[in-house]
Structures are given as structure tokens and as C-alpha cells.
Amino acid sequence: MTQQQTNEAFWRWQEYQRVMPNKSWTKNDIITAGVDVGSVGSKATVLVNGEIYSWSITRTGSNSSDSAAKALNWALKDTGIQQSDLKYIIGTGYGRVNISFANKALTEIACHAKGANYIWGSQVHxxxxxxxxxxxxxxxxxxxxxxxxxxxxxxxxxxxxxxxxxxxxxxxxxxxxxxxxxxxxxxxxxxxxxxxxxxxxxxxxxxxxxxxxxxxxxxxxxxxxxxxxxxxxxxxxxxxxxxxxxxxxxxxxxxxxxxxxEVKCLPIPNWRENGIDPMIAGALGAGIYAKAIYDKTQTTRD
Amino acid sequence: MKNNTQQEKDHPSKKIMPETTLKEIKELNTTIKTTSEQIITQTISHLKKINPNRPQEMEYFDELANMFGKRTQELEQYKAEGKKIVGYNCIFAPLELIIAAGAVPVRINSGWYDTSKLGDRVVPVEVCSIIRSTIGAKMIELSPFLELSDVLITVLTCDGMTKLSEILGGYKKVWHLSNPRIKDSDQALKFWNEEIKQIKNNLEKLTGNKITTKTLKPAILKTQKATKAFRRLQNIRKDNAVISGQDALLVTQTFMWDDIERWTEKTNILCDELDRRIQAKEWICPPDTPRVMVTGTPMFWPDNWKLPSLIEEGTPKGILVADELCSSERLLYDPVGIDEWTMTDMLNAIGERYLMACTCPCFTSKDGNEDRINWLLTKIKDHKIQGVIYYVTRGCMLYAMEYTTVKRALDKINIPVYYLDTDYTREDTGQLKTRVEAFLEMLNTQIDL
Missing domain, CATH: 3.30.420.40 (ATPase, nucleotide binding domain)
Structure with missing residues (x-):
């Protein structure tokens, strides 16, 4: 048993949460979230007016909905933002259909592309x-x-x-x-x-x-x-x-x-400093789509 | 249930399958049949649930969908009256000749997932799912259509079908029908017409009925009418979303075992209802729903129904408006074209209809299987297709290999195509769902920012 526990430590990667520095929000901002429940990791992002504000990376547990909630709560921690402040939430990843609090589900394929586009810009193809x-x-x-x-x-x-x-x-x-x-x-x-x-x-x-x-x-x-x-x-x-x-x-x-x-990848942003961790690309894309879809619902209502 | 010793007497030296005890056959038959009947009932009630305003005339096809039900009893009745049942494994089998000889045609390909695992006892797991499943179905005598057949017409299209023919030959009388791999040569057509004539002679010997102009003409007229009804249904689907792809597939699927005349009549009645729905503008989905077509390995009822439901019931939803499957669209698209109702002309016309019109990937020419490409391009244009799912089950080599050519042709006209590979299993549904949904998201203009 002890042996097994020591072994476990080797594959255990770091779970963490990040709030982007020098950013703020008010109640008038449009705050959205993206939650990506993968088979191994669950990631959540919080966006203010379509800009990344905070995120979290956690291990996925046995229950997709719980893992999603855990990731989102952690991403909201120390931001002052409540879940009720979120205008729209999109779930993605393998467990997307089981996220009870999400307004909509999109596949991780659409979300990763959108997230990569945000992180590295339009040159990504x-x-x-x-x-x-x-x-x-x-x-x-x-x-x-x-x-x-x-x-x-x-x-x-x-x-x-x-x-x-x-x-x-x-x-x-x-x-x-x-x-x-x-x-x-x-x-x-x-x-x-x-x-x-x-x-x-x-x-x-x-x-x-x-x-x-x-x-x-x-x-x-x-x-x-x-x-x-x-x-x-x-x-x-x-x-x-x-x-x-x-x-x-x-x-x-x-x-x-x-x-x-025979090609160079675009370098990954220095996520330990201020860059965005490429692990959250899917959740980030989901958050961006959440903002866009929320905006659309507002225009149709007007 | 026929016992093994009886089978051995019929075909003493040809048994290929491992010995299965009568007890095991009986047990597996009961379990799988019970599960299968449950799945059929569930699938039908699910189709009703997801579409509360489903065409009422689907009811006939819903009932027919139970392969162990009324139709099987009818076939048993025919047999008791001395009629012969002719099973076939491929759409190359000339239905008109079977009907003209007074026999009843029925297709025997298996769509059961569970029996494919039994097939693994006989052939390696790399072999095509349909073949393994059909072998398994024979092993436990599950398919009423295969069991009731007096003889099987086995068409030697692909490697799987060719060797399946040998395995089934250990249990049933088998007539080979060998198709040439090249269509556009005189000797190919000559060879094929000889094959057709051989089937005619065999049928006459089996039934004791001579096929004459008097019996062949009405048989041809019968299938022509079926083709007409089928085309009517497909034409409705071109411009009007009044029937789901799943329902349309069920209609074409049941053709494989139903009485052709009755099927034609019921399909026309369904089309009448659909016409009324067009008048009333009762659409089954919003106008911007992505229009999808499926091509590739044939899909068989009752289990292998996962792709159509993933297309039409996921997030987002698509609508399946056309296909190029030999288990559906290709079954009935082309009528036998007759110039003069003489015996020679009729036989030649039958030969030509089955060979020349077929777009099966078993064919090649100096330009590849260009008939299939042309057919796909026409269909895409006519049915305003936005994306194609190229569906292949494990071991289906010909369809798998022809993907590259099809993709190249569709790239030229900017139609996205997605290669979806799967097996006779329910376990990969989650993975397939992600792929299909991502493909539909790609086609869907609604998520454009």
C-alpha cells in the first residue's frame, strides 16, 4: 500500500488556480465561464467581457458534474465573483453532457480551436x-x-x-x-x-x-x-x-x-508568469463561445 | 430448430463452424432474441418520443421492423404452402427472377452486435463486422430470414462476402453469383449475363416453375413500381424536411424482407401523408439544420442504428437527408429499363440494371470507381448536402480504401467529409458522439461569432 502511494506521486501533476493580475470587474460586466471536463483533467475559466480573468486546473474525479463544479468553484475563488454573476456557462470535454449547471454544451474540438486562436492569435491554423x-x-x-x-x-x-x-x-x-x-x-x-x-x-x-x-x-x-x-x-x-x-x-x-x-510550434506562453496555460485552451474556448452566444441572445431579445 | 445431425446429412463435408451444442445454441438464441426484440421495441418507441409529430403512416413500418413478428409468420405460411424462400446477401441478386419463379426474396445480412462476438469464434476479429455478425447469427440460428431460406444467392463482391459464402455453404444450399470487377467491357457484361442466366436456370429447377415472358414481365413491373415509390420518397426529402433520416432509413430497410407489392403501396401512402405535410408546412426541424449525407459500409437493422441517431439527436442536431448505402438508397434507385418485352431483352435489361447501375467499391475502371463519385456529386447537389459522413465498419476494406478518392473529389467542391470508423459495438458511442457533434458544429453556421 505504501509502495503504491509513492508510485502515485510520480504521475500526479500539479493542480492549481490562477487569477490574472491587474484586472478588475464590476457588476455591469458580462462575465461568462467555460468548463472542460476531460477524462483526466477538469479545467474551468472565468472571462470578463470576453477576456480571461481566472482559471483552474484540477483532476477529474469519478463524477463529471462534481468535477465540473469543483473546477468552476476553484476558478471563482478569491475573485469575488459568485456563480450567480455568470451570465452564461458552456460545458465541453468528454463529460460535457453531464454538467448540470451549464447553459449549453459544445465539443472540445470547437473549443480548443477557439481557445488556441485566443492564446496565440489568428496565425494559428x-x-x-x-x-x-x-x-x-x-x-x-x-x-x-x-x-x-x-x-x-x-x-x-x-x-x-x-x-x-x-x-x-x-x-x-x-x-x-x-x-x-x-x-x-x-x-x-x-x-x-x-x-x-x-x-x-x-x-x-x-x-x-x-x-x-x-x-x-x-x-x-x-x-x-x-x-x-x-x-x-x-x-x-x-x-x-x-x-x-x-x-x-x-x-x-x-x-x-x-x-x-520539420516545423516549429509556436512557443507556449510562460504560464508560470503571466501567460495562459495551453492546458486550459478548451475551457477558454468554451468561455469565449459563452460570451458570444450570450451577446447573441441579447441582440435577439432587443 | 434444425438439429446438427440433420445439417450434417445435408452437407456432410462442408461444416466450417466449430461444434456448438444444441443446448448452447438454444440458450444463446433465446437470450439474444429476447434482447433484440427489446431493442427493437425501445428503438421504435424512442423514434416516436423524439418526434411526437411523426408521420402516422410510419406505423406499418414500425410493425414490420420486428423481424421476429408478422412477416416471419407470413414467410412460414408461404413455406407451408410449398413456396420457396430465396435468401440473398447483396443487392446484386436479381429480385425480378426470384419473383417470376414464384419464390420469395429476402435479404439475410445481419445487423446484430451480439452475434458478431460469436463470429469471432470462427474468423479473426479483423474481419468485417457484418460478416462476423452473419456467421454468429447462423451459428445460433437467430435470423428468421436466413433460417427460412431454402437457398442463398451469395454474391462474391468483396473478400468477406466470398468467404462468408463458403461458411454458409456448410449449412445451406448456396448459389454463387460472381460479378466482374470491371463494368465497361463487352466480356464483363457477357460473363455477367451468363451468371444471371445460371441463376434463372437454378430458380426454375428449385421451384419447378419456368420463367416465361408472362411471369417475368409482371415481376419487372412490380420492382419498377417499388423503385418509383422509393424515388418519390427520396424526392420529397430533397426539398422538404417532413421526415427524419431515421424514419426514411427504416422504410428502405424493411424493403429487404417485406412483400414488395405491399411495401410499395405502403410507401406511397406514407408519401401521400408527407405531401400533405408539405402543404401544411409541418417541418420536423428548423430550416438551418445542417443537411448531412452518409456513405460507406451498409447499415443493418436492428442494432447497427447508432450513426443515424447520433446525427439527428445530438447537440447540435443535423438531418440525414440522403445516403449512398447499399442497404438503403442504392437498393432501389435504378429501375430495370425495358425496350421490348421479349425474353432476351428483359434478361439483358436485368443484367444491365444490376451491373451497370451499381456504385459498389468492388468495381474499378481506368478512372477508378468513377460511377460512385459521379453519383455522390449529383446527390450532394440535388439534396443540397452540407457535409458527408463517410462511415466504415471494421474490416470493410473496399470502402475504407476508396475514402481517399472520395475525399479528393469532395474537397474539389468544398464539401466537408468526415471519416467515421466503428465496429459492431455499443461501447464507442461516446467517442462517436464527440466526432459527429464536432462535425455538425463545423457545418452549423449558428455558432459563427
Whole structure:
């Protein structure tokens, strides 16, 4: 039991909440929210007049509605904004249909494109979203409207969950995994199988053979990056490319995707300072759509 | 239920399926049949619930949808009267000849999810879902239509159908119908016409009825009328949202086992009601609902019905206004065209209708399967389609491989197409829902900012 608990710590990523500095709101502002309940993480954003005000990133529990409420309450914490001040809430992500307090549900595909457009601007035309249980390659126009997309099968191969399993197996904290996978003298061949169950077996074999953790990690990360790059190739890469979701912070993945596609991704904003965390792209897009749809309901009423 | 020893006597050396005990057959048959009847009832009442103003004349098709119900009793009655039942696995089977010989045609492809898992005992899981499911249905004698068939016309279109024919051949008399893979050559048509003639001879031997101009002409007239009723329904769907895609699919689906004349009459009555609804402007969805078309692997009742419901019942909602499926639109779109009612002319016309008009991906030419592309482009224009879902079940190689060509053609006219792959399972519904909804959001102009 103790052993298991120590293991757990490796894949456990940091939950946190952020209120953007130097911003304020009044009762006359239009405040909206977006809640993205993914299979692994639940994210919430609060927007004031369509501008990001605060957000939270939490782990998804067994109940989608509870996870959504937890994320939203946390995003509202220390802002003075009450849930009753929110004019419109959009739910997205795998658990979107179960968010009882949302006014509307949109798919994470539409929301990620819109969110990426907000974070990086209109030059974004291709988005790779690496979620907990699936990966999506999305193409969009200058306004962040989806023009085409592809999703992998329901399978942990190449997903955030797959990375968690590897962090656990190799006993490396998930935040360090990217750097460590690059800490090698020569890039090893990728593992032959991206299926998490089989890749785990293969990795254990490689460790026994005397490979370093870094080398095994590099081989697995490379296999994942190739899988992601192929999905992007299939949807058709149109620069600029960005990566959203938890794996956008995995430098090992990002650099290998860049190598495979021979293109640079737009750099992720410094989210530890004032930048927006690419993990919230979906929830952010939902919040933006919430504002737009709320505005529309007002004009039709007038 | 026929016992195994009897089957062995009929076809001693050809049994391919593993031995299944009578007890297991009986148990599985009862469980799956009970579940299936429940699902049929649920699906029908669900269709009524989601559309309270559903056309009343759908009632006939609702009842027909229970494959274990009245129609099965009717077929049993025919058999008791000495009529022959001819099962077929593909729309290449010449219905007119079957009818002219005084036999009853019925399609035997399986739409049961549960039986596909039984099929895994016989063939690898990579094999097409429809094939695995049909094998499983035979294993536990689930399909009344397959069981009642005196003979099966198995068309050798794809690899799956070809080998399925061998497996079913262990239990039923099977007549192969081999189609050429190229249409536009004299020898192909000649070969095909010979195949058709062979089926005619076989039918005459089976039934003891000679097919003459006197019996063939009314049979052709019968299917021509069915085609006409079908086209009437499709034309209504072109411009008027008075019937859901799910209901329209149910109408075409039931054609596969109903009496053709009665089906034609009921479809016309339904169209009369739809015409009245057009007059009264009783639309089933708002005018800006995205108009979707489905193409790809055929879909079979009762289980494999998830895609139409995902399209029409998600957030946002779309409307399925056309398809290019051999389980629906392609069944009946083309009539047999006759110049003169002589035997030679009629047989040639039948041969031509089944071969030349078909857009199945088993065909190729120096320009690829261009008939299918042209057909899709026409349909998209006529039905004002905004997006196409290219639907493929696991192991359906021909449709999967033809996607690239179709996508290229649709890209040229700026029609978005989404490749949706699935299997005979309920487990992936959540994933499919996200894909379909994201596709509909893409088509929907309402979320434009």
C-alpha cells in the first residue's frame, strides 16, 4: 500500500488556480465561464467581457458534474465573483453532457480551436490537442473556426494517460519527463508498439537489457510523437502549429513532433508568469463561445 | 430448430463452424432474441418520443421492423404452402427472377452486435463486422430470414462476402453469383449475363416453375413500381424536411424482407401523408439544420442504428437527408429499363440494371470507381448536402480504401467529409458522439461569432 502511494506521486501533476493580475470587474460586466471536463483533467475559466480573468486546473474525479463544479468553484475563488454573476456557462470535454449547471454544451474540438486562436492569435491554423484519453488534430481558419479535424481511436497510445503510466513505471515525476527524455547522447529507435500495455512490457525489457531510464523514455516519447505527427499529416499541416493539452508542456514531445514535421510550434506562453496555460485552451474556448452566444441572445431579445 | 445431425446429412463435408451444442445454441438464441426484440421495441418507441409529430403512416413500418413478428409468420405460411424462400446477401441478386419463379426474396445480412462476438469464434476479429455478425447469427440460428431460406444467392463482391459464402455453404444450399470487377467491357457484361442466366436456370429447377415472358414481365413491373415509390420518397426529402433520416432509413430497410407489392403501396401512402405535410408546412426541424449525407459500409437493422441517431439527436442536431448505402438508397434507385418485352431483352435489361447501375467499391475502371463519385456529386447537389459522413465498419476494406478518392473529389467542391470508423459495438458511442457533434458544429453556421 505504501509502495503504491509513492508510485502515485510520480504521475500526479500539479493542480492549481490562477487569477490574472491587474484586472478588475464590476457588476455591469458580462462575465461568462467555460468548463472542460476531460477524462483526466477538469479545467474551468472565468472571462470578463470576453477576456480571461481566472482559471483552474484540477483532476477529474469519478463524477463529471462534481468535477465540473469543483473546477468552476476553484476558478471563482478569491475573485469575488459568485456563480450567480455568470451570465452564461458552456460545458465541453468528454463529460460535457453531464454538467448540470451549464447553459449549453459544445465539443472540445470547437473549443480548443477557439481557445488556441485566443492564446496565440489568428496565425494559428493547426492545433494538436493531446488529451487524457485521445489526441486530436484540428484545422481552423483565422477566426478559430474549425475547418476539419481527426481523432485517434479510444486508446491510451500517444495520450496524456499513456505518459502518466510511463512516469509511474519509470518513477519519474511527470513534469520532468520531457527534459529527461532529451537527456541522451543519441536518439534511440522508437519503441515498436505504442499500445500502452505492450509498450510497458517492451520498456521493462529494455530496462533489463541495461538501457537507462532516459533512453527508454526517449524511445517511448519518440513513438508517441510519431503517432501524433502522422495524425497531423493526415489532417494536413497548415502553419502555424500549436499544441494544447497537458503534453504541450512536455518538451520531449514538442521537440520530437517539430523534428518529425520539420516545423516549429509556436512557443507556449510562460504560464508560470503571466501567460495562459495551453492546458486550459478548451475551457477558454468554451468561455469565449459563452460570451458570444450570450451577446447573441441579447441582440435577439432587443 | 434444425438439429446438427440433420445439417450434417445435408452437407456432410462442408461444416466450417466449430461444434456448438444444441443446448448452447438454444440458450444463446433465446437470450439474444429476447434482447433484440427489446431493442427493437425501445428503438421504435424512442423514434416516436423524439418526434411526437411523426408521420402516422410510419406505423406499418414500425410493425414490420420486428423481424421476429408478422412477416416471419407470413414467410412460414408461404413455406407451408410449398413456396420457396430465396435468401440473398447483396443487392446484386436479381429480385425480378426470384419473383417470376414464384419464390420469395429476402435479404439475410445481419445487423446484430451480439452475434458478431460469436463470429469471432470462427474468423479473426479483423474481419468485417457484418460478416462476423452473419456467421454468429447462423451459428445460433437467430435470423428468421436466413433460417427460412431454402437457398442463398451469395454474391462474391468483396473478400468477406466470398468467404462468408463458403461458411454458409456448410449449412445451406448456396448459389454463387460472381460479378466482374470491371463494368465497361463487352466480356464483363457477357460473363455477367451468363451468371444471371445460371441463376434463372437454378430458380426454375428449385421451384419447378419456368420463367416465361408472362411471369417475368409482371415481376419487372412490380420492382419498377417499388423503385418509383422509393424515388418519390427520396424526392420529397430533397426539398422538404417532413421526415427524419431515421424514419426514411427504416422504410428502405424493411424493403429487404417485406412483400414488395405491399411495401410499395405502403410507401406511397406514407408519401401521400408527407405531401400533405408539405402543404401544411409541418417541418420536423428548423430550416438551418445542417443537411448531412452518409456513405460507406451498409447499415443493418436492428442494432447497427447508432450513426443515424447520433446525427439527428445530438447537440447540435443535423438531418440525414440522403445516403449512398447499399442497404438503403442504392437498393432501389435504378429501375430495370425495358425496350421490348421479349425474353432476351428483359434478361439483358436485368443484367444491365444490376451491373451497370451499381456504385459498389468492388468495381474499378481506368478512372477508378468513377460511377460512385459521379453519383455522390449529383446527390450532394440535388439534396443540397452540407457535409458527408463517410462511415466504415471494421474490416470493410473496399470502402475504407476508396475514402481517399472520395475525399479528393469532395474537397474539389468544398464539401466537408468526415471519416467515421466503428465496429459492431455499443461501447464507442461516446467517442462517436464527440466526432459527429464536432462535425455538425463545423457545418452549423449558428455558432459563427
Amino acid at each position: 493547426t492545433i494538436l490537442d493531446v488529451g487524457g484519453q485521445d489526441i486530436k488534430a484540428i484545422r481552423c481558419d483565422d477566426t478559430g473556426r474549425v475547418t476539419s479535424f481527426l481523432m485517434n481511436d479510444k486508446c491510451a497510445a500517444g495520450t496524456g494517460r499513456g505518459m502518466e503510466v510511463f512516469a509511474d513505471l519509470l518513477k519519474i515525476p511527470i513534469e520532468k519527463i520531457g527534459e529527461m527524455s532529451l537527456n541522451i547522447t543519441e536518439e534511440p529507435p522508437s519503441v515498436s508498439c505504442t499500445c500502452v500495455a505492450f509498450a510497458k512490457t517492451e520498456a521493462m525489457g529494455l530496462l533489463r537489457k541495461g538501457w537507462s531510464k532516459e533512453k527508454v523514455l526517449a524511445a517511448y516519447t519518440k513513438a508517441m510523437a510519431i503517432r501524433m505527427s502522422n495524425l497531423i499529416k493526415r489532417v494536413g499541416l497548415e502553419p502555424a502549429l500549436v499544441i494544447t493539452g497537458g503534453q504541450s508542456k512536455n518538451i520531449g514531445i514538442v521537440s520530437r513532433v517539430e523534428t518529425a514535421l
